[in-house]
Every structure is written in C-alpha cells, then in structure tokens.
Amino acid sequence: MRSVIIDGYVDEPACLGVPPYTSPYPRYIAGAMIDAGAKPRDVHYYTIDQLRAEPGIIGIMDRADLIVVVAGLTVPGRYLNAKPITIREVGDFIARYNEKILVGGPIRLSHESVLRSEYVAEKDLEARVFDRLTEKSETDRWRRTSEVKRWSVKGAQIIQRHPHFPHIMCEIETYRGCPRERHCSFCTEPLYPHSSREIHDVVDEVRALYESGARYFRIGRQPDLFSYKRIETNSGFKPDPTAIEKLYRGIRRAAPELKVLHMDNLNPATIIEYPDESREIAKTIIKYHTPGDVAAMGVESSDPRVIRENNLQVYPEDVIKAVELINEVGSIRGENGLPELLPGINLLYGLKGESKRTYQHNLELLQRIHEKGLLLRRINIRKAMRFKETPLGETKVHIEKKLFYHHRETIKRRIEVPMLKEIAPKGTIIKEILTEAHHGRFTLGRQIASYPLLIKIEGILKLGIFVDAAVTGHSHRSLTAIPVGRMRNIEVGSEPTHRLSGY
Ligand code: SF4
Incomplete structure (x- = not known):
C-alpha cells in the first residue's frame, strides 16, 4: 500500500502551513496512514512546489494506491518562496486520479464546482483517510481527540x-x-466543532517532532492561546495560567535544545475580561519561549458600527488596554535582537457596515497607540474573504480600491515604519537570519519565526545559511542590514543564484 501526500499548503485564521511552516494536516494524515497499518517508508510526502519543480514525482503518484491532497486558503496572504496549489491543479489531479485521490483541508469551503465531488472530504481528511485504509465505511466525519493523540505522534517523522x-x-x-x-x-473557525487537546498529548507530539529533528515550533493552531484549557466559572469561563505553564514547561522539557518557540493568536477580549490571569500567562510565555514572539490580535475594526454589525468583540479602548498589557510584559529586548513579545493587530476590510469613516476610525486607533509610545510588531491589513457558510458569505461590501491602498500606505508611513525603528533601531544585531534569495546587490533572509521581518543584507551571501546582521535602515516590514561575525560566508561579486520578484 503506497500513499502520496501532496501538501498544497493551508492558511486559515488559526493555522498556517505555507513553508517554512508545516501545518498539522499532513502530519496527522501521515499518522493516520501509519496507524492504519501503512509502513512509514510507503508514506511519501511532497509539497506542491516540489511537485512543480520535479516532474518525476508524477510517476510516483501514478504508481501509488492512494493520493491525498491537503489545501485551502481561507485568509488572504502573500508568500515568499512558496506558491499554494491552485484550484485548477486540484481539478487536474482529480481528473487524473479520480477514485484513488482524496482532497481535503480548508479547501472544502471552496465555491469552485470542480471541487464538489465525492473525492473531497467535507469534514476531517485524516479521519476519512483512516477509515478508507481500515476499510470501514468511508463517510465524512470529524476526527476524535484520541485519534489526534495517536496520529500526531505517529506522523511526526514525515517532517x-x-x-x-x-x-x-x-x-x-x-x-x-x-x-x-x-x-x-x-x-471560518466556527465551522470546526470545538475540540481541545490534552496538555500531555501536545507535549508528546512536540517530543516526537523534536526526536525527528524539529527545532522550530509555533503554538499557533488555536483562535486564542490564552483561553487554552479555560476554566468554567459561575459566570462563564476564565483563563487558566497554570495550564499554560504546564504546557510551556512540558514543551521545554520535551524539546530542550529547541531554537524557536513562538505563539500565535490572542483574543484581546480575554485580556480585557481577565487582566490578572492574562498578565500571568504573558509572563509564563516569556519565561519559556524564545524572543521575537508576536501575540497577533484579531481586532478587525475600530468602527463601532462595523463592530456591532459583524459581532466583533472589542472596542478601541479595550484594544489599547490589551496592547498596553502585552507591551508592559513583553517589550524588553531579548537575546536574538528583538523584543521578547509584542502585540500584532489584524484589521479587516470589506465587513458589514463599513464606510469611509471606518478607515478614519482605524487610523485613529493606531495613532493613539503610537502616541502612547506603545509598540506593535506588526499591523496586518487585509480584505475579508467570503465563504457562504459564514454570516458575511453572501453580503456584498464594496471596497474602494484607491481608498484602501492609500490607507494602507498611510499606516505604513505614519505608524509601521516609525515603530519598526524603535523595535529594531540602527545597529541592532539580528541573529540567526536564514538566507533565502538574492535581489540585486542584496541577500534576502528571515529568521525562522512567527511573522519574521524580511532582512535585506548587503552583499551576495551563500543561500541556506544562518548569518547575523546589524540593522542599517528601515522600510515597511523589512530591514536593511550588514552582515556581522561570520564574514566567511560572503561571496562578494558572485552572480545571484536565485531571484525573487516583488522586492
Ligand atoms: S472570536 Fe471571532 S475571529 Fe476569533 S475564532 Fe471566534 S469567530 Fe473567529
């Protein structure tokens, strides 16, 4: 029984799987295959970029008994060095392989008719793969946490x-x-049934990944990390700092020499409701994580009308308080050159009730944060994607392109670049930058991190190595820098081996 997993990449509100990220999907699928009796050597894994570059992989797929394609972007993104699978490519695979292919992941929410076929998993792809291989009836179902416990460990080696x-x-x-x-x-996150993993299951998975060679981890697959293992109270729920301590301590024990431990996704409403517990959690994170960490907060809008009509939770005063708390605990500089933990803010356009005033409200919020001397590590300005299963689904909200792009430029100029100058002032040594591409007389690189800054390093350096560099200048989400320390890696005057567009 030979299987091929094609990773077409996923990007969801609470899960990223575009390189250098690997999402849990392909790992759990590999685990489900092995759990169902497949030999690890018969489980093949390729990314879609690999497949495009190496036509020989098609031959391996032709000879396989089962092909599983993971894909789906439910938030808009732009990626460096990676191109997610297209609907057309998925359609071509379905046409070529029909009954031996299974497609799944967030792509199940796609409106495209090519995907409305019996080969697309409507629920969890890993569960459907397992049922198929164990010859049970192959109906769509959600996986069980006991299965995730086994599959996450058994599939770890696929990395x-x-x-x-x-x-x-x-x-x-x-x-x-x-x-x-x-x-x-x-x-789209509410389209998943709520299910929480046990702390020791997560730690066991990290251990298995670490033993397979993983050194970079992000606790990013949840809508609000501070609410993990929240405790039921008479009036609702409250965060459990002890659980977060146990999780982080367990991870550090399981992966003692890890190089990066970052987080993603924090709901500012949790901080507002439970500031003391949240402060304690933030301190725990800083105790165990690695610096340069980002607590990305889904603010989406500070226009009261938009907040009401889209059922958002937080108003501008709340956002400021949440930003203050994370800054208070996390703005201290860490040993890799960047502050320990800073907040990020996501803003979304194309929501119900939006008007020209929305842009003004959002800019005012950011200006107030800036004037208070608070730092945001990242401001993410996006247009909403629509899925018919969500309340926004069929709503038509016109985004005035000119206004949107002008607004984005204003935020970059007035807020982001000045903040970046404070986050990484000239002369800051940024450590462990992985060189990825050449552009003109620069080498482009990033730290392996949550929301890494793009570093444009002077000179043509060998690709695929780690260098340290001192900051010499700032632009939007990128820094220019000169290499320090390991100067032997510089190959001055040599021809660029690879070019990227868009820089
Ligand atoms: S709070 Fe809102 S944005 Fe966050 S997961 Fe729930 S529905 Fe999604």
Missing part, C-alpha cells in the same frame, strides 16, 4: 521529507473551533 527540513516551523495545535456562542461574521 523529514519536507524540502526545507530541518529549517521548518512546526505549527502546533492546542484546540480548534471558536468557543464563543456568537461568532464574527467573516470567520
């Missing part, structure tokens, strides 16, 4: 087949689904 290995960031799941009773209009 060694990733073309970027060992320089990959393992996205780790703690829970999925949104625990709120009413949901934000645009979000």
Whole structure:
C-alpha cells in the first residue's frame, strides 16, 4: 500500500502551513496512514512546489494506491518562496486520479464546482483517510481527540521529507473551533466543532517532532492561546495560567535544545475580561519561549458600527488596554535582537457596515497607540474573504480600491515604519537570519519565526545559511542590514543564484 501526500499548503485564521511552516494536516494524515497499518517508508510526502519543480514525482503518484491532497486558503496572504496549489491543479489531479485521490483541508469551503465531488472530504481528511485504509465505511466525519493523540505522534517523522527540513516551523495545535456562542461574521473557525487537546498529548507530539529533528515550533493552531484549557466559572469561563505553564514547561522539557518557540493568536477580549490571569500567562510565555514572539490580535475594526454589525468583540479602548498589557510584559529586548513579545493587530476590510469613516476610525486607533509610545510588531491589513457558510458569505461590501491602498500606505508611513525603528533601531544585531534569495546587490533572509521581518543584507551571501546582521535602515516590514561575525560566508561579486520578484 503506497500513499502520496501532496501538501498544497493551508492558511486559515488559526493555522498556517505555507513553508517554512508545516501545518498539522499532513502530519496527522501521515499518522493516520501509519496507524492504519501503512509502513512509514510507503508514506511519501511532497509539497506542491516540489511537485512543480520535479516532474518525476508524477510517476510516483501514478504508481501509488492512494493520493491525498491537503489545501485551502481561507485568509488572504502573500508568500515568499512558496506558491499554494491552485484550484485548477486540484481539478487536474482529480481528473487524473479520480477514485484513488482524496482532497481535503480548508479547501472544502471552496465555491469552485470542480471541487464538489465525492473525492473531497467535507469534514476531517485524516479521519476519512483512516477509515478508507481500515476499510470501514468511508463517510465524512470529524476526527476524535484520541485519534489526534495517536496520529500526531505517529506522523511526526514525515517532517523529514519536507524540502526545507530541518529549517521548518512546526505549527502546533492546542484546540480548534471558536468557543464563543456568537461568532464574527467573516470567520471560518466556527465551522470546526470545538475540540481541545490534552496538555500531555501536545507535549508528546512536540517530543516526537523534536526526536525527528524539529527545532522550530509555533503554538499557533488555536483562535486564542490564552483561553487554552479555560476554566468554567459561575459566570462563564476564565483563563487558566497554570495550564499554560504546564504546557510551556512540558514543551521545554520535551524539546530542550529547541531554537524557536513562538505563539500565535490572542483574543484581546480575554485580556480585557481577565487582566490578572492574562498578565500571568504573558509572563509564563516569556519565561519559556524564545524572543521575537508576536501575540497577533484579531481586532478587525475600530468602527463601532462595523463592530456591532459583524459581532466583533472589542472596542478601541479595550484594544489599547490589551496592547498596553502585552507591551508592559513583553517589550524588553531579548537575546536574538528583538523584543521578547509584542502585540500584532489584524484589521479587516470589506465587513458589514463599513464606510469611509471606518478607515478614519482605524487610523485613529493606531495613532493613539503610537502616541502612547506603545509598540506593535506588526499591523496586518487585509480584505475579508467570503465563504457562504459564514454570516458575511453572501453580503456584498464594496471596497474602494484607491481608498484602501492609500490607507494602507498611510499606516505604513505614519505608524509601521516609525515603530519598526524603535523595535529594531540602527545597529541592532539580528541573529540567526536564514538566507533565502538574492535581489540585486542584496541577500534576502528571515529568521525562522512567527511573522519574521524580511532582512535585506548587503552583499551576495551563500543561500541556506544562518548569518547575523546589524540593522542599517528601515522600510515597511523589512530591514536593511550588514552582515556581522561570520564574514566567511560572503561571496562578494558572485552572480545571484536565485531571484525573487516583488522586492
Ligand atoms: S472570536 Fe471571532 S475571529 Fe476569533 S475564532 Fe471566534 S469567530 Fe473567529
């Protein structure tokens, strides 16, 4: 029984799997295959970029008994050095392989008719793969947490087949689904049933990944890390700092020589409601994580009308308080050159009730944060994607292109670049930058991290190595820098081996 997993990449509100990230999907699928009796050597894994570059892989797929394609982007993104699978490519695979192919992941929410076929898993792809291989009836179902426990460990070794290995960031799941009773209009996370993993299961998975060679981890697969293992109270729920301590301590014990431990996704509403518990959690994170960490907060809008009409949770005053708390605990500089933990803010356009005033409200919020001397590590400005299963689904909201792009430029100029100058002032040594591409007289690189800054390093350096560099200048989300220390890696005057567009 030979199987091939094609990683077409995923990007969801609470899960990233575009290189250098590896999402839990292919790992769990590999685990489900092995759990069902497949020999690890018969489970093949390729990314879609690998497949495009190496036509020979098609031959391996032709000879396989089962082909599983993971894909789906439910948030818009732009990626460096990676191109997610297209609907057309998926359609071509379905046409070529029909009954021996299974497609799944967030792509199940696609509107494209080519995907409305019996080969697309409507629920969890890994569960469907397992049922197929164990010859049970192959109906769509959600996986059980007891299965995730086994599959996450058994499939961990698949990361060694990733073309970027060992320089990959393992996205780790703690829970999925949104625990709120009413949901934000645009979000696809509530389409998953809420299910939470046990702390020791997550730690066991990290151990298995670490033993397979993983050194970079992000606890990113959940909508709000601070709410993991929240405690039921008479009036609702409250965060459990002890559980977060146990999780982080366990991870550090399981992966003692890890190089990066970052987080993703924090709901600012949790901080507002429970500031003391949240402060304690933030301190715990800083105790165990690695610096340069980002607590990305889904603010989405500070226009009261948009907040109401889309059922968002936080108003501008709340956002400022949440930003203050993370800055208070996390703005101290860490040993890799960047502050320990800073907040990020996501803003979304194309929501119900939006008007020209929305842009003004959002800019005012950011200006107030800036004037208070607070730092944001990242401001993510996006257009909402629509899925018919969400309340925003069929709504038509016109985004005035000119206004949107002008607004984005204003935020970059007035807020982002000045903040970046404070986050990484000239002369700051940024450590462990992985060189990825050449552009003109620069080498482009990033730290393997959550929301890494793009570093444009003077000179043509060998690719695929780690260098340290001193900051010489700033632009939007990127820094220019000169290499320090390991100067032997510089190959001055040699021809660029690879070029990237867009820089
Ligand atoms: S709080 Fe809103 S954005 Fe966050 S997971 Fe729930 S529905 Fe999605």
